[in-house]
Amino acid sequence: MVEFDYEEIVKATDNFNPRMLIGKGSHGLVYKGVILLKHNNTSLVAIKKPSSHKGLESLHEENSNKLQNEIQVLSSLNDENPHVVKLIGTSYDSFNNNNKVIVIEFMPNGSLHDWLHDTKPNLPTWPKRVEIAMQITRAVQFLHEGKPLVIHRDIKSCNILFDSQWNVKLADFGLAIIGGGVQALTQPAGTIGYLDPCYTTPTKLSTKNDMFSFGVVLLEIISGRKAIDMCNTPASLVEWAIPLIEQQHWLQICDTRIKVMPNYMVSTIIHFLRVAACCVSPNEDERPSAREVITGMEDCFIEQVRFPIWASVLKKMVRFRKRKKVIKNIVSKSKTQVECECKVEEDGEEVDSDTYISTEKVAITFNHLLADVTFNLGK
Template sequence: MEKYDYEELVNSTQSFSPTRLIGRGSHGSVYKGVLKDNKLVAIKKPTRSPEALHDKSKVDNEIRVLSSLRENPHVINLLGTSQDSANGKLLVMEFMPNGSLHDLLHVSTAPPTWPKRVEIATQIARAVRFLHEGLPLVIHRDIKSANILFDSNWNSKLADFGLAVLQLDSPSQVSQPAGTIGYLDPCYTTPSKLSTKNDVFSFGVVLLEIISGRKAIDMSRAPSSIVEWAIPLIKDQVRISEICDPRIALPTFMEPTIRHMLCIAARCVSSNEDQVRPSVAEIITLMENPLIHERVRFPIWTSLLQRMVLLSRRRKLASRLQARSCAATKQGDHHVHSHLSSGTLLLKEVLADVTHK
């Protein structure tokens, strides 16, 4: 990890000019910097406030956690650090030019397409799996749309590790439960309740946010919580379409995928964290099944009749998957896992049927 000269960072940000400010949080501000070699970087500077000591601990923690990780395509990359005259530490991160998922969903006038939403959700899940399966294991504790950033190719990366916890830390070393209201797991009430399932809950909220285009907490709506609003609609299979972002039409070929993802989200935010909430590895197995969200493609020589037959079979498959996957939420949380599993098996059976006919 490189040690940067503080004066170089000052010059690279035009003395931390407001025109170079690209983000601000409770623990600090992030500036766009242009280094001597014209390399673009993001420089995270701690907030100077009565809580400066607290902020300093967040910066130290972020450095410690990110330094423990090997490079991953879906986790923000820490390039190095610096230190100002008051011994305050600054983080130099890779520059993410396309903003956050929060801005893409709630600020941008061009909402993402449905295939892009599936891609984003899958990339986030991969990032969380990387943390949960690492040595040492890392629990992020603040997974939310504002902490998911996009690089120049619009690939998503998980950022802001100020609240993250290494598995090496014992519960006595971990502070009180922390996170962001709306994304924070209600089961995480004491340090001893810290687990990877807390991140799974937060991921489930982000998944609902991606599909609905609605904020995790929106005080202008009733109920204000996206979880309280969405779960009853998911349980009522007929009303699932009401959850989908109304700004962009949902293509027929994407309907099975989105319904499947909503059922996964319902498991993630279940209050039954031990038996119903899946691990991130299981989530990815379900989400990355190529049969779930593969767009229908036809060779040029395929006749119209063949297309109609295949589409009909896929529609029947979607209906059967919906019945098996989502009916579980009507019957109780403990049935969800079995329905999802049977839905995946059914999918393979139908594909075999389509392939051989």
């Protein structure tokens, strides 16, 4: 972690110019800026400073404490994870109560909340939604199985960001806590709609609270609805979705803005809805761990991929056998007959008989089929 000179931060953000503002977290303002890193290389980064409120010094102090907590939590992560935002460095303003500022990697493609709920033509496809869900789960698993353990406490679509390759990164660790005895001293916190209703006292804090929030995000990904939306009845996504899941009205939950769902995706989406229902269960013991969720997702994903591959293989084999019959009939005819009958019909399609006139060409056709099968299996 790098300790930056504060003047460098001010210069990078053009003195925290509003035009450089790219977002607002639960406790800070986020600016973009170009900063000098190792080997004299410049890099576009995100710079977060605590939100200031005129006349509300106590709130400003609270936000500063959250930012300090975020630094502590991110610094405690001994190993880098591809789905957790990276802390690059810090700085502090010696002229303004030593306010800390943090420098993190820049995420150019916004948040999951933006992608799902802003009016955009390029909504995430069903396969992309599955990928997003799996990447979020891996981020949560990394935190929950780390040494030390980290509980995020504010998992929501606004805190799930996308890098330049549209890969997920979990961000905003201002409310996160490091495992041990700390949770006994920490008051319940989170965001309405994602906050576990079982988390009512400091002693109720556990990884199961994060899994509840994750379950809400999973429902959000599949349905395209916000966690809380006063324009809907009921306003709560959980209260709306769970009865439909219990009645197995799967398609009524799925995002209606995407008109077609591939057949091979249906079982995967149903599996994810069942997982989401378990995660938001009022009985904490029924909620799975992140490891259990990702294992189930991977098994389901393998089945989902395997089915269309073998369906494609079988379809090609059936077509090949039909064509083999056509070839046999053509080859058995005299040369004159073949020349006169230049085309044959196969399942309503006209097929050029010359394509299949020799056993050599038959072998080539079969080799092409096998090559195609190998290609599909490699996907």
